Every structure is written in structure tokens, then in C-alpha cells.
Amino acid sequence: TYLVDKSRMDWAPSTAIAVALGFLAVFWLLYDLACRTFGQKKNGDAIVGVLVLGLVCVASWLACHWFAGRAAFLLVGAMIATAMSANVFFWIIPGQRKVVAAMTSGEKYDAAALAIHGKRGKQRSVHNTYFTLPVIFAMLSNHYSFLYTHEHRWVLLFVMMFAGALIRQFFVQRHGFHLGRAKNPWPFAAVGVVLIAAVIVALKPAPVAAPAAQAAPVTFAQVKQVLEQRCYMCHGETAQMKGVRLDQVEGVRTHAQGIFQQATVTRQMPLNNATQITEEERQWIARWYIAGAKID
Known part of the structure; x- marks a missing residue:
């Protein structure tokens, strides 16, 4: 529910x-x-x-x-x-x-x-x-x-x-x-x-800080792991809520901005945080997107 x-x-x-x-x-x-x-x-x-x-x-x-x-x-x-x-x-x-x-x-x-x-x-x-x-x-x-x-x-x-x-x-x-x-x-x-x-x-949103220079870059492999654990339930092979599928590279590339917005800015997803995404994982997504959302 x-x-x-x-x-x-x-x-x-x-x-x-x-x-x-x-x-x-x-x-x-x-x-x-x-x-x-x-x-x-x-x-x-x-x-x-x-x-x-x-x-x-x-x-x-x-x-x-x-x-x-x-x-x-x-x-x-x-x-x-x-x-x-x-x-x-x-x-x-x-x-x-x-x-x-x-x-x-x-x-x-x-x-x-x-x-x-x-x-x-x-x-x-x-x-x-x-x-x-x-x-x-x-x-x-x-x-x-x-x-x-x-x-x-x-x-x-x-x-x-x-x-x-x-x-x-x-x-x-x-x-x-x-x-x-x-x-x-x-x-x-x-x-x-x-x-x-x-x-x-x-409600004025706080500015999103750029990742620190000394912080290690977040790889797509790390982001993919987060997507697998937290997002595939509703956006994978068996279910594509709102037509969004994230278990394929092309889908992640297409919806990169939406992933960033929903997971780190509005924090609306995962819905009710049903999959228990962590704050660190949200930051991984943010740093990955701000750095250019590169897909290896």
C-alpha cells in the first residue's frame, strides 16, 4: 500500500x-x-x-x-x-x-x-x-x-x-x-x-553543490548497481512504470536527467523509498550526473 x-x-x-x-x-x-x-x-x-x-x-x-x-x-x-x-x-x-x-x-x-x-x-x-x-x-x-x-x-x-x-x-x-x-x-x-x-x-531548492575535486569520480558501474538494487523492481524487464526502463544502457542514457531529478532533487523515487535507497547512493547518482552522466 x-x-x-x-x-x-x-x-x-x-x-x-x-x-x-x-x-x-x-x-x-x-x-x-x-x-x-x-x-x-x-x-x-x-x-x-x-x-x-x-x-x-x-x-x-x-x-x-x-x-x-x-x-x-x-x-x-x-x-x-x-x-x-x-x-x-x-x-x-x-x-x-x-x-x-x-x-x-x-x-x-x-x-x-x-x-x-x-x-x-x-x-x-x-x-x-x-x-x-x-x-x-x-x-x-x-x-x-x-x-x-x-x-x-x-x-x-x-x-x-x-x-x-x-x-x-x-x-x-x-x-x-x-x-x-x-x-x-x-x-x-x-x-x-x-x-x-x-x-x-x-520550498526554494538549495543549490546542488558540485562534487569536491578530491572526490573519486562515480563510475557508471556504481550507478548501475544502485539501479539494479533500487529501481529495476518498477523500471526493469518485468515492469516499466510510465514507460521508463532502466535495465538497458539506452534507457539510462535517455532518462539520465529524470533519474537525477527524481532520485536526488525531488527525492520522489523510489516511491516511499520502498527499496531503501541510501543517502550515499543518491549522492552517487548526483555526482555521476553532474560529471556528465557518462556511460562506460
């Missing part, structure tokens, strides 16, 4: 799957409890918002320390998306049905008693609005390995999700501001953009 990164948590796939499902269930239960406990009280929305931020922060830390990076990002996004779906299934639609049934029954109904369904439905709908951009970010994150392979990936995940919620607040409040019913929304957008800019700065 792509959930497991043995360098972080060496557990059985079935255990990893069970824990991942637990993330979805526990977040929904705690979020729903917070909404029911504080949602209709004074400053309830602010209290629930702070609690949700805390839950997402904790979940981001746990997921990124327990699971493979790319799986952790998707898992936190799926966790929030599950809450969005549950809001619709358990609160928004049932409440709406009760109100419509009472109003179309032809019998006298208590408008005050029915109002609570509208309040709860609106609250959950608003929450879903703020969840939208964080979930979209999580969905797209797997295309950008520099995010989920970063040393502080959980911080990047949380900050980007928080920035998404702030930017969403800007769009929510903008219309009301033009009508004179809401405060200026631009501070939310500004803070969101600043957070994204901070993430971009944090």
Missing part, C-alpha cells in the same frame, strides 16, 4: 489502512461534537473554527509522521472531505426535508422549532465552504513532490490549508462588503497570499 513509509512507521498494510480509516471517523466525530456543543452558543462559530484548526493541525502532524508523505496529504484532505459529505448527509439534507415536510403538510407548525434546522444547515454549509480550497489543495498536492517530501511537510500542509480557508473567507465576504453588510475582506486575502509566499520561499 502507498500508505506505508517504513522509515516513518513500519506497520502492516492492513494496520495502516485501519488507522487511515480511523482518521476519517475520528475527525468527523470530534468535529460534529464541537458543532453540536458550541455551534449555537455565543461566539460559537469562532470557537468551532479554532477547534477545527487545532484538529487539522494535529491530524497533519500525525499523518505526516505516520504515513508516507503523499498519502498523508491525501489522507488529511479526505478527512476534511468526509466531514463535508457527512454534513450534507446527516444535517443539511435531513433538516431541509423536515422543514419542507412541515410547510407542505397543510397543518400548523412551530416556525421557531423548525428554525433550528435552518441554522444548523446554514452553519454546516458555511463550514463546507471554508473546507473547499483546503480539500482541493490536498487533491492536487500529489502532483508536487517537493511539498510532500519536504522535511517539514506537515507544517506546509497545515499552512497551505489555512491559507486556502482565509482566501475562501475573502470570497465569502467580498459580496457583503460591496453591499455594505460586511467588513473589508482584503486583509484575509492578504494574509492568505503572504502565507503562500512564505511556503514558496521555504
Whole structure:
């Protein structure tokens, strides 16, 4: 399973799957409890918002320390998306049905008693609005390995999700501001953009140092040995993921830049480091490529 990164948590796939499902269930239960406990009280929305931020922060830390990076990002996004779906299934639609049934029954109904369904439905709908951009970010994150392979990936995940919620607040409040019913929304957008800019700065790649003059040159035989042990499983005779085959000299020559990028720059491969490539072996590939990727 792509959930497991043995360098972080060496557990059985079935255990990893069970824990991942637990993330979805526990977040929904705690979020729903917070909404029911504080949602209709004074400053309830602010209290629930702070609690949700805390839950997402904790979940981001746990997921990124327990699971493979790319799986952790998707898992936190799926966790929030599950809450969005549950809001619709358990609160928004049932409440709406009760109100419509009472109003179309032809019998006298208590408008005050029915109002609570509208309040709860609106609250959950608003929450879903703020969840939208964080979930979209999580969905797209797997295309950008520099995010989920970063040393502080959980911080990047949380900050980007928080920035998404702030930017969403800007769009929510903008219309009301033009009508004179809401405060200026631009501070939310500004803070969101600043957070994204901070993430971009944090992700700036460090320059790749040229190999020391006294270091012995890395031969293709050394690189080939690394490829045999770490890469042939998915890029050999029996399997060629993405059409990349590295058990032939011509394939290595064609994909030399890709090997360098994936193994030493983005460090995305091997996937979840399933074949346990070492740091020294990554450096061999880097030195070989920088020296001209010569194939003896």
C-alpha cells in the first residue's frame, strides 16, 4: 500500500489502512461534537473554527509522521472531505426535508422549532465552504513532490490549508462588503497570499553543490548497481512504470536527467523509498550526473 513509509512507521498494510480509516471517523466525530456543543452558543462559530484548526493541525502532524508523505496529504484532505459529505448527509439534507415536510403538510407548525434546522444547515454549509480550497489543495498536492517530501511537510500542509480557508473567507465576504453588510475582506486575502509566499520561499531548492575535486569520480558501474538494487523492481524487464526502463544502457542514457531529478532533487523515487535507497547512493547518482552522466 502507498500508505506505508517504513522509515516513518513500519506497520502492516492492513494496520495502516485501519488507522487511515480511523482518521476519517475520528475527525468527523470530534468535529460534529464541537458543532453540536458550541455551534449555537455565543461566539460559537469562532470557537468551532479554532477547534477545527487545532484538529487539522494535529491530524497533519500525525499523518505526516505516520504515513508516507503523499498519502498523508491525501489522507488529511479526505478527512476534511468526509466531514463535508457527512454534513450534507446527516444535517443539511435531513433538516431541509423536515422543514419542507412541515410547510407542505397543510397543518400548523412551530416556525421557531423548525428554525433550528435552518441554522444548523446554514452553519454546516458555511463550514463546507471554508473546507473547499483546503480539500482541493490536498487533491492536487500529489502532483508536487517537493511539498510532500519536504522535511517539514506537515507544517506546509497545515499552512497551505489555512491559507486556502482565509482566501475562501475573502470570497465569502467580498459580496457583503460591496453591499455594505460586511467588513473589508482584503486583509484575509492578504494574509492568505503572504502565507503562500512564505511556503514558496521555504520550498526554494538549495543549490546542488558540485562534487569536491578530491572526490573519486562515480563510475557508471556504481550507478548501475544502485539501479539494479533500487529501481529495476518498477523500471526493469518485468515492469516499466510510465514507460521508463532502466535495465538497458539506452534507457539510462535517455532518462539520465529524470533519474537525477527524481532520485536526488525531488527525492520522489523510489516511491516511499520502498527499496531503501541510501543517502550515499543518491549522492552517487548526483555526482555521476553532474560529471556528465557518462556511460562506460
